[in-house]
Amino acid sequence: MLDDIFFVGLLASTFRFATPIMFAALGEAVSQRAGVLNVGLEGIMLVGAFLAALGAWWTGTPWGGLVLAVAGGAAMGALHAFISITLRADQIISGIALIVLGLGISGYGYRMTLGGMSPPPSIPSFSPMEFWGLSDLPFVGPIFFGQHILVYMALAGAVLLHFFLYRSRWGLDVRAIGQSPVAADAVGIRVQGTRYATVIFGGAMAAMGGAYLSTAQLSGFVENMVSGRGFIAIACVVFGRWSPLGAMAAALFFGMADAAQIRLQSLNPDIPFQFFVMFPYVLAVVALVFMAKSSRMPAALGVPFQPPR
Amino acid sequence: MGPARDAGAPLLELRGITKCFGRLTANDDISLRVSRGEVVGLLGENGAGKSTLMNVLSGLIQPDQGDISLTGKAVSFASPRDAVAAGIGMVHQHFMLVPTLSVIENIALGDRSLRLFPLDLSGIRDRLAKVSNQVGLEVDPDATVGRLGIGEQQRVEIARVLCHDARILILDEPTAVLTPEESTQLFEAVRSMAAAGTSVILISHKLDDIFGICSRVAVLRQGRKVLDAPLDETDRDALVHAMVGDTVSAPHGERVSPPGPPIVTVKDLRLKRDNGATLIDDLNVEVRAGEILGVAGIEGNGQRELAECIAGLRRPDAGEISYDGEPIYGSMTPRRLRQMGLRHITEDRHGTGILPDQPLSENHLLGHIRNPRFNRRSWLQRHAAKEATASIIDQYDVRAAGADAPMGSLSGGNQQKAVLGRELADGIRFLIAAHPTRGLDIRTIAFIQRQLLELRDAGVGILLISSDLNEIWRLSDTILVFGGGNAFGPVSAETTSLPEVGAWMAGHQ
Secondary structure, three states: OHHHHHHHHHHHHHHHHHHHHHHHHHHHHHHHHOOOOOOOHHHHHHHHHHHHHHHHHHHOOHHHHHHHHHHHHHHHHHHHHHHHHHOOOOHHHHHHHHHHHHHHHHHHHHHHOHHHOOOOOOOOOOOOOOOOOHHHOOOHHHHHHOOOHHHHHHHHHHHHHHHHHHHOHHHHHHHHHHHOHHHHHHOOOOHHHHHHHHHHHHHHHHHHHHHHHHHHHOOOOOOOOOOOHHHHHHHHHHHOOOOHHHHHHHHHHHHHHHHHHHHHHHHOOOOOHHHHHHHHHHHHHHHHHHHOOOOOOOOOOOOOOOOOO | OHHHHOOOOOOEEEEEEEEEEOOEEEEEEEEEEEOOOOEEEEEOOOOOOHHHHHHHHOOOOOOOEEEEEEOOEEEOOOOHHHHHHOOEEEEOOOOOOOOOOEHHHHHHOOOOOOOOOOOOOHHHHHHHHHHHHHHOOOOOOOOEHHHOOHHHHHHHHHHHHHHOOOOEEEEEOHHHHOOHHHHHHHHHHHHHHHHOOOEEEEEEOOHHHHHHHOOEEEEEEOOEEEEEEEHHHOOHHHHHHHHHOOOOOOOOOOOOOOOOOEEEEEEEEEEEOOOOOEEEEEEEEEEEOOOEEEEEOOOOOOHHHHHHHHOOOOOOOEEEEEEOOEEHHHHOOHHHHHHOOEEEEOOOHHHHHOOOOOEHHHHHHOOOOOOOOOEEOOEEOHHHHHHHHHHHHHHOOOOOOOOOOEHHHOOHHHHHHHHHHHHHOOOOOEEEEEOOOOOOOHHHHHHHHHHHHHHHHOOOEEEEEOOOHHHHHHHOOEEEEEEOOEEEEEEEHHHOOHHHHHHHHOOOO
16 A cells, blocks of 8 residues: 555655646747747746745735736746847847846845745745545545646646647747748738747746745745756757647656655665756756757747848 | 729839848839739849849838839838738748648638637638639648648749739749749649739749740849830840840850860769769769869769869769879868869858858858968958958959848849859869859859859869750860769760760760
8 A cells, every 4th residue: 555655645746846847838838939949937937936925925815926926927028038039139148147137036035025034924825726525535636636726727728728829820820930930920920029929928937837836835935946947847848849738748757757756765865865856857858868859849949030121 | 802993093003112222222213013914024133123122012121212002092011911911912932831830821821810719721721722723723731831842832822822812913933943844834823813813923034934924024134124015015135135234245165275284183983872872983084274174964963972072072982083183082171172272162052152141251251261361360350351352242243232241131143253252262273163053144144154264264174063054065175974873974075066965964875
């Protein structure tokens, strides 16, 4: 029976660990599909985590925190959009600036507000869902019915974005823009405007991932609490071949790797725990090595578009 | 079509269109009228301003001056969408299709009348079927565009324009990429479109296209309209004259001095394809100073491989090539060969000849970067590079906004002239010219051919690779033919005949 408990725990925490990565990866998948690479997810997630904690404390509800986080993430997305779309600067460099900016804003902001209070304020957070007691079902209960609402939002988001990309006119525009902006422009699609929208959306999604960390997984902000999940999210986009459902699957895969490494740590106390912590990142590198040359990569990814007028 | 039936006004009228790019006036006060159901040819050399004019008409670029009216009403196109909405559809020379999308998705792209969600393409599917039937353009709506051949992709482009109810269809060099049968099919389709009331503007520099389907022709030269007449009131000579201006003197092969000692010697050369099949076996040939060796043949019979071997870029599978008596393989690098005067006009201009995003002056540095004029103790001499480029622009009549203009902003012919100027500069002794005039207009072709003959007379050895048999025949002293897996010759141009060379090209002994 120990095995059952082990696997139920593993699968349940797979969803928990996957959710912040999934939010960020879904938003990134859409903006990369439109041709804009944002390597600054890490910074946006940090700002999202900080603003969620601040907003939750302010308004007294985690939903208030989520709204503030989304607004902040969208603003950082808009900044990246302005630099990389309007100014046509290098997207990688702009993204790296976002990482540093996010580290700074969240760390400084935290110390100026919540971090400076004594006693430390208690941050309202999301509590696990209650589906009329379904979470007490054996095995499936804790895995599927005992999660935070943000977990279900991320999974639903993946399905919705799938329909958005492949079954809507906007999705068709987005796919065309990332592949061949010149062709899209020639038929009158607003290339720059659509790119702005996807990058702002990507920022908002990354911030939701951050909000999950500070108002669901934990109740409160810790400096640098995102600890590399923003980069794993970028790997998920590649690994998931630039599709929302693929990115979801990749995020679940990394979530499971993270859940597994924590359990392996406690089962093997002789091995330094840092090796286990490395595990998901090593997987990310391996995944990129095998997938990076995929022909599914949007042809215009990372290339600023200059309208011929 | 409502008010479109106004009898007096033409369907489309352009008045006084002017557009400058930097110092270059691409369109200078051009006016053009097109009536309903008319097929108008727009003729001109590369860089004459045809594409600029049509980009203005399709909303891709804004004119500096001039106005456009449709059925007598003034219109202005701030973007391609405005032009499409007004019924103007353009089929670009480089297709504006998204290769990863299906045919039907490409046609639906940019159609604002479609429901946002769920995307329903059945209406477009019906329209495509109707249009295909009407003009005889067959396309599979569910095929991925990137997997289609060039001719099919063009059909997709045309079908798309027609699906969006275009009243005016602009075809930019449509036959440049087509086989003769495909061209015939295209002309059939254009005729049925015109019969159905669609006006067509056909951009071309081929007279056969114009005489094939047009009812009227306008000729542009250096940004100005120089002729505009119904086709039955003009003839080929008049059009050529209007296109080219002063007469182009045909190059002539009269030699001034006998050839000198051999520069490049090829002994017992064997070349294999990348997949291992033998391309050329036991080739023995030499190119002397002051001689043009013409290599004729259908492309893909080993010409490119031979050029690369001589340029030091590819190791032969067997045999020896020497330059000035020294074996190329073993002791020489491409850099050393360049220092010894070997120059190369590569066949793939975009891939290996130029850097399209860099300015002309930096393109000029390619291969000259070690020249002390441009490089003082490893410091780049930008000013010297710009001066050198400016003199090339003058000397070779390169139409460009200046030495700072990006190479990619030039037309193909002007790019080739800039490449020629670069390769010929500073100590040329041997030139590999691979398809130097392919895709260029008559005037540029004549200019480049004249340059090659002048080089020969100045004592340069030239390996000329061309699939244009006339070019080989007019310029070469010695002819080598690659055909059907064999090499024929080399033979002196004086001892062979055009039919014989043609037969060799087809692989007949």
